[in-house]
Amino acid sequence: MKVMVFTMKTCKRCNVKVLDNTNNCPLCRSVLTDYDGVTADNIYPAVDVNVRRYNIIARIFLFLSIVGGITAIVTNYLTYNGILWSILTVAAILYCWTAIIHSIKHHINVASKIFVQTIFASVFVVIIDFVMGYSGWAVNYVVPNLFSIANISVLIIIIVNRMDWHNYALYQVSIGVFGFIPIVLFLFGVIDRPLTTIIATVISVLTLLFAFIFGDKSVKSELKRRFHF
Amino acid sequence: MDKIKNNRDNEYRWHKLDNTANIFPVISNKNFSSVYRVSVRLKEEIVPELLQESLDMTLPLFDCFKVRLRHGMFWYYFETNKKKPLIGPELSIPCVYFQPSGNNQFLFKVYYFKKRISLEVFHAITDGTGALNFLKELTCNYIRLANQGDFAEEHNPGPCVDMTSDIEDSYIKNFKKQKKSGYSTAQAYQIKGQKLPLYMIGVIHGYIDTKSLLDLCRRKNATITQYIAAVITWCIYKEYLNEQPHKHPIQISIPVNLRPFYDSTTSMNFFSLFAVGLLIERSNYTFEEMLEVIKCQFKEQLTKENFSKKIAFGVATGKNIFVRFLPLPIKNLSMKIIYWKSAKANTCSFSNLGRIQVPDIYKKYIENFEVLLTANNADPIKCGLCTFEERSVVTFTSRLSDTYLQRAFFRKLANDGLEIVIESNGVYDENM
Numbered sequence: 001m002k003v004m005v006f007t008m009k010t011c012k013r014c015n016v017k018v019l020d021n022t023n024n025c026p027l028c029r030s031v032l033t034d035y036d037g038v039t040a041d042n043i044y045p046a047v048d049v050n051v052r053r054y055n056i057i058a059r060i061f062l063f064l065s066i067v068g069g070i071t072a073i074v075t076n077y078l079t080y081n082g083i084l085w086s087i088l089t090v091a092a093i094l095y096c097w098t099a100i101i102h103s104i105k106h107h108i109n110v111a112s113k114i115f116v117q118t119i120f121a122s123v124f125v126v127i128i129d130f131v132m133g134y135s136g137w138a139v140n141y142v143v144p145n146l147f148s149i150a151n152i153s154v155l156i157i158i159i160v161n162r163m164d165w166h167n168y169a170l171y172q173v174s175i176g177v178f179g180f181i182p183i184v185l186f187l188f189g190v191i192d193r194p195l196t197t198i199i200a201t202v203i204s205v206l207t208l209l210f211a212f213i214f215g216d217k218s219v220k221s222e223l224k225r226r227f228h229f
Numbered sequence: 230m231d232k233i234k235n236n237r238d239n240e241y242r243w244h245k246l247d248n249t250a251n252i253f254p255v256i257s258n259k260n261f262s263s264v265y266r267v268s269v270r271l272k273e274e275i276v277p278e279l280l281q282e283s284l285d286m287t288l289p290l291f292d293c294f295k296v297r298l299r300h301g302m303f304w305y306y307f308e309t310n311k312k313k314p315l316i317g318p319e320l321s322i323p324c325v326y327f328q329p330s331g332n333n334q335f336l337f338k339v340y341y342f343k344k345r346i347s348l349e350v351f352h353a354i355t356d357g358t359g360a361l362n363f364l365k366e367l368t369c370n371y372i373r374l375a376n377q378g379d380f381a382e383e384h385n386p387g388p389c390v391d392m393t394s395d396i397e398d399s400y401i402k403n404f405k406k407q408k409k410s411g412y413s414t415a416q417a418y419q420i421k422g423q424k425l426p427l428y429m430i431g432v433i434h435g436y437i438d439t440k441s442l443l444d445l446c447r448r449k450n451a452t453i454t455q456y457i458a459a460v461i462t463w464c465i466y467k468e469y470l471n472e473q474p475h476k477h478p479i480q481i482s483i484p485v486n487l488r489p490f491y492d493s494t495t496s497m498n499f500f501s502l503f504a505v506g507l508l509i510e511r512s513n514y515t516f517e518e519m520l521e522v523i524k525c526q527f528k529e530q531l532t533k534e535n536f537s538k539k540i541a542f543g544v545a546t547g548k549n550i551f552v553r554f555l556p557l558p559i560k561n562l563s564m565k566i567i568y569w570k571s572a573k574a575n576t577c578s579f580s581n582l583g584r585i586q587v588p589d590i591y592k593k594y595i596e597n598f599e600v601l602l603t604a605n606n607a608d609p610i611k612c613g614l615c616t617f618e619e620r621s622v623v624t625f626t627s628r629l630s631d632t633y634l635q636r637a638f639f640r641k642l643a644n645d646g647l648e649i650v651i652e653s654n655g656v657y658d659e660n661m
Binding site: 008011014015016017018019020022024025026027028029041042043044045046047048107170218221225226227228229 | 241243245299301302303304306308318319320321322329330342343345429432433435553554632635636639640643644648649650651652653654655656657658
């Protein structure tokens with residue numbers, strides 16, 4: 001093993017001594033004059049240029065998505081018959097990218113996945129409804145049911161993993177609160193068939209009540225830190 | 230339901246981010262890591278097992294390092310991280326971004342390479358002073374473990390740094406309702422040039438004898454920080470402006486440790502920034518002239534009143550009722566926009582960590598300390614200075630493939646009669 005090397009080379013142009021294991025001055029690239037021929041130890045790990053992994057699958061999907069989206073828009077434009085169906089294609093592609101990427105990441109909380117999926121799926125079905133000539137099926141039936149299912153799913157997860165309740169508390173409360181969106185839409189007259197909406201609202205109220213009454217200290221503390229302002 | 234009983238929340242304590250820390254989780258990503266490095270070079274090769282052991286000894290003393298970052302509805306917060314931080318061999322690129330799920334969710338990492346121990350820290354948890362305290366404690370623990378023969382008599386020496394775990398937002402503590410002043414957003418001259426390959430950072434250390442550097446500064450009647458800041462300004466003027474007038478001023482941003490001003494011992498962030506520099510209006514400046522201007526700016530700006538105004542601005546913004554209740558994603562978006570609008574206000578950054586003190590018994594095992602500020606595409610060159618005993622280390626970190634500033638800087642110091650020893654991380658060799 002070499003001792004700390006302070007036997008070094010000199011750059012005559014910069015008027016500095018150089019410790020690096022190299023023949024050129026790191027400052028001006030001119031050739032160094034050897035002091036005594038002893039080479040120094042590198043003080044940094046070897047430089048690695050290729051740090052970004054080349055992800056071929058992601059690139060194929062990105063390529064297909066862009067080509068697919070543009071093809072749909074052009075075809076739709078050339079053969080226009082009153083329906084802007086290409087909006088659906090593009091929305092579906094965007095939905096896949098955002099929602100699916102979020103769902104397959106392994107470190108993300110499962111309740112968070114349910115929450116995000118519910119929001120994205122709701123927006124997506126509403127877009128479908130609008131493009132197909134609005135008839136209200138999305139807001140009347142699908143969106144309230146999505147929130148009911150989300151609420152019940154998170155509740156089941158919590159009952160199964162009782163000890164980890166605090167990890168799901170933020171999403172449980174968020175889904176519970178977002179579950180009131182259908183009833184707000186009903187109050188503004190957007191929803192005209194309120195049965196599913198009423199069921200969804202009742203489930204949301206029950207979920208929130210359940211969290212606030214049965215949640216122990218860890219759940220309360222979790223909610224406190226998550227909602228601190 | 231009576232099964233749902235646990236007291237774990239007692240263990241998972243949490244605290245808010247301090248007033249400046251809030252910006253870092255928002256603006257950071259792979260290209261803008263907000264991670265800096267403080268290193269210590271010892272005289273013997275590092276033994277990884279002992280380093281891990283000393284890290285395990287050190288961490289319990291520093292609550293602010295033992296955290297993971299979580300997001301709430303309105304703000305981020307830190308929560309106790311129960312996992313174990315692992316040391317690792319140094320990577321080829323310094324100051325890489327901490328992926329939220331990687332590194333056992335810790336926001337710091339201890340690396341070793343040959344004789345060097347490096348501590349990389351995400352700026353949200355603490356500033357340079359806090360990181361140096363952690364590194365000093367870690368190093369002293371390591372030296373004791375590695376040289377047990379020399380320390381046999383001492384049973385329990387206790388922490389070697391005087392401030393350890395003080396979680397206090399000193400910005401809020403020292404906030405007074407008063408005249409506020411934010412940071413300047415006027416555009417400064419930007420150093421441009423071809424960038425190094427992805428994420429790569431060029432490092433050039435310059436070792437200088439402390440006494441000759443001090444003598445030189447005394448002759449010029451300046452402090453080391455003033456002198457180095459003036460040399461950097463001078464070199465940018467010579468090398469990048471070619472001694473010609475430019476419509477944007479050269480601005481060197483300098484962080485200041487606020488603890489001495491307010492008698493704070495916090496282990497979280499407590500720093501502020503100020504900028505010195507000048508608008509180049511003619512082509513016959515002399516270095517002495519520039520040094521005088523910069524000395525005056527230090528006198529004007531390095532005052533408690535000035536920093537109190539900046540604290541008042543930051544804290545008042547954070548306390549604003551509209552800001553507080555903005556949901557986190559919207560807050561993040563607006564913070565990003567505001568940050569990037571003001572990001573062009575600096576030409577270069579220079580940070581002087583000052584003279585580093587360790588207890589006398591450890592001094593003979595230590596060669597020197599170094600600091601690496603993270604360079605990024607928006608702020609391509611940064612400079613840091615650490616002084617330990619007779620060895621001062623100036624470190625340039627750069628994303629640029631040219632080394633004009635570094636070359637001019639060290640040539641200028643060499644011309645001033647200093648003996649300079651250069652060492653680099655080899656990036657400039659690779660890219661010939």
